């Protein structure tokens with residue numbers, strides 16, 4: 001039943017990729033007339049996502065609400081007050097690190113979750129509330145991204161229930177601690193949500209449980225699959241620069257992040273999918289090389305950034321020279337032991353097409369790109385296989 005639903009959704013997403021209709025323009029796309037832009041938005045809302053969203057109501061409703069009290073999402077003062085409690089550091093309670101919390105992901109160790117700065121032991125809650133076991137998805141980790149999926153349930157009552165199970169605070173110094181083993185190229189990897197069950201840890205490759213993908217049109221950043229070939233580069237956005245070189249031109253254009261942000265900002269909602277998605281199913285028929293991905297090496301996000309077309313134009317690419325060029329080659333900051341960088345190319349026609357919607361993205365779902373997804377800048381090539389959506393773009 002669930003598989004059918006997922007299959008149907010993925011089919012729909014793929015179909016959009018194919019027809020380019022999956023792209024929702026929250027701003028007029030690259031030179032797309034406003035009237036068409038509206039039409040596209042309309043087309044999107046015409047899809048029966050409501051039914052898929054409705055399916056999502058089950059999870060936190062079941063897990064965190066007494067059915068008789070179900071109330072709707074609100075932005076009321078009450079919700080914000082309760083939300084503040086979760087944000088507060090409670091001096092009467094002990095402090096835990098995320099790695100300590102992650103050990104509590106089974107009944108023997110008891111089930112802990114975090115929300116904002118709070119640590120909660122929800123073991124008894126699970127027993128006392130029908131359907132409470134749904135919260136097991138977040139066992140040992142943060143419930144925050146789930147609440148983004150099911151924000152309709154973020155209400156004072158639910159937050160009140162959760163506060164009753166509070167046992168501690170999340171260590172506020174957490175984000176600064178690094179594994180200090182400098183000989184390990186993977187000693188400076190970003191923190192990941194426990195829900196991302198890695199198929200491979202070094203480099204990090206993981207997908208979220210597939211049923212979560214169908215709960216919402218947009219995949220929350222923390223649950224978005226990660227496909228890394230190498231250690232995650234740690235890039236200082238204040239000294240970052242992007243080089244754009246056009247064959248046959250003597251001058252190279254160099255853009256800092258601030259300069260890139262001065263280009264008109266476009267938002268494109270696009271699916272990124274690894275070419276290896278569902279490889280585990282293919283392997284059952286005939287062995288194929290590569291990571292054994294399930295069905296969730298795919299995600300959908302709203303990416304924002306500068307238009308590649310406009311950046312290339314600024315770098316001196318003329319319409320009349322286009323026939324001279326075949327590809328745009330991207331080079332990234334993640335390098336292997338021999339110093340060679342991850343890279344991929346796309347055809348020039350895709351890069352300069354007014355409707356190609358290729359962007360140099362610096363935001364993912366309204367926030368700066370997370371490190372795992374290419375901070376500070378990645379290419380988004382809608383409709384083109386994941387591997388060419390180069391992260392940590394350098395050149």
Ligand SMILES: Nc1nc2c(c(=O)[nH]1)N[C@H]1C(S)=C(S)[C@@H](COP(=O)(O)O)O[C@H]1N2
Pocket residue numbers: 224225226227228229230272273274275332333334342343372373374385386387388389390391392393
């Ligand atoms: N620089 C760089 N870009 C990269 C990769 C990489 O390892 N390094 N992996 C690629 C592959 S194979 C995929 S499927 C997508 C995954 O993007 P995500 O991790 O944001 O989901 O990024 C692509 N871009």
Ligand SMILES: [Mo]
Pocket residue numbers: 227273274275276386387
């Ligand atoms: Mo991939």
